[in-house]
Amino acid sequence: MNRHEARLHVIFALYQHLLLNKDLNECFLDNFETDNEIVLALKEDIKNNVDIYIDEINKHLKRWSFDRLSFIDQAILLEACSEIKLNLNNKNIVIDEAIIIAKEYSDDDSYKYINGVLDNLWKQ
Numbered sequence: 001m002n003r004h005e006a007r008l009h010v011i012f013a014l015y016q017h018l019l020l021n022k023d024l025n026e027c028f029l030d031n032f033e034t035d036n037e038i039v040l041a042l043k044e045d046i047k048n049n050v051d052i053y054i055d056e057i058n059k060h061l062k063r064w065s066f067d068r069l070s071f072i073d074q075a076i077l078l079e080a081c082s083e084i085k086l087n088l089n090n091k092n093i094v095i096d097e098a099i100i101i102a103k104e105y106s107d108d109d110s111y112k113y114i115n116g117v118l119d120n121l122w123k124q
Helices: 003-020 024-031 037-059 073-085 091-105 111-120
Strands: none
Touching: 003 024, 003 037, 003 073, 003 091, 024 037, 037 073, 073 091, 073 111, 091 111
């Protein structure tokens, strides 16, 4: 599994978790390979830091809140936050991948605010 596929696996599991309010571990077990190191690292990190990531995302949403976003956008943002925070890849690559995924699976203009939010996360 390449990194793009790993990202999609994590995003789809998060989407299922958010949409159905189903246990995150079950979402991973039901649908995806769970022996991939990247998938496992992202799953554990998101599970342990989801509130921190949501708070950080909320700081960068103008006139919106995380809860008002579509579930797929929430999943994309959480996966990307985790990948950036864990330093699994260059931040620009993570953002580009999030934009590509948003253009394919989300509303037409969602990629714009996903780009803005992710670009402003943890700026030094």
